[in-house]
Amino acid sequence: MSAAMNEQVGRLEAWLAAYGGHDREAMVDALAEDAVWHVGGTHRHSGDYRGRDAILGYFDSVRAETVDTMQLQPLEVLANERHGAAFLRVTGARNGKRLDTVVADAFRFDQDGRIVEFWAANANQPAIDDFWS
């Protein structure tokens, strides 16, 4: 693995830590201003969030509704200069419902190594949709 690829893995791990730790300053630094966040499924948060402010607003909603119970446990984090992949175990609780699933996150980076596009899939989309219903 080249030094540049190692550096990008480190940046992606730092992103996951910033997200998990609600470190807003680090998240702002890691996201391109015009980033696009594609959230799959058929639940109330599904859809495309365009721009850093819209993405951070989506994170705020998730955090508020899960009362900070959402936890990400990285299984593997992979990256090169252009793209990244994160496989995570996600657990959370909301209104008496529990979530425990594995998600595969895809990232595209801009020339400065910032996240410019994100999309994801998970092992159990019906469970995610039910969790948010």
Place this chain on the structure above:
Amino acid sequence: MPTKAERLSDAMAAVSRGEVDVFGEILLSDDVVWHWPGRSSVAGDYRGRDAALDLIRGFGQLTQGRLRVEPIDILEGGDYLMAFTHVTAEQEGRQLDVTMADAMRFGPDGRVVEYWTLSNDQAAVDAFIG
């Protein structure tokens, strides 16, 4: 044992020759689970190699060979791999142009036990499939 990326490359070469069974033998575990997201008629989980290969054959028929998959990046880890591709297709005047991120978890026999098909524009994929 070949690397995960080599196995994927061999499997993709087979499917490009129309040899869907060979694709399955090379890449997929007998009890693979293939997650197809979205809201189209094929969305859902496909359990077992036969079910997964039926899904692949269905796409072949849908696109009548006018499906082009251009590799961009392969990220290979210990148990996982993600393959980024530029996918274009057309059928009956409808165009598809998306970036796919195919995510795979490999089992102990070196073949895929779980497969996620991720698109950066799922609505476009859903509209194309119908």
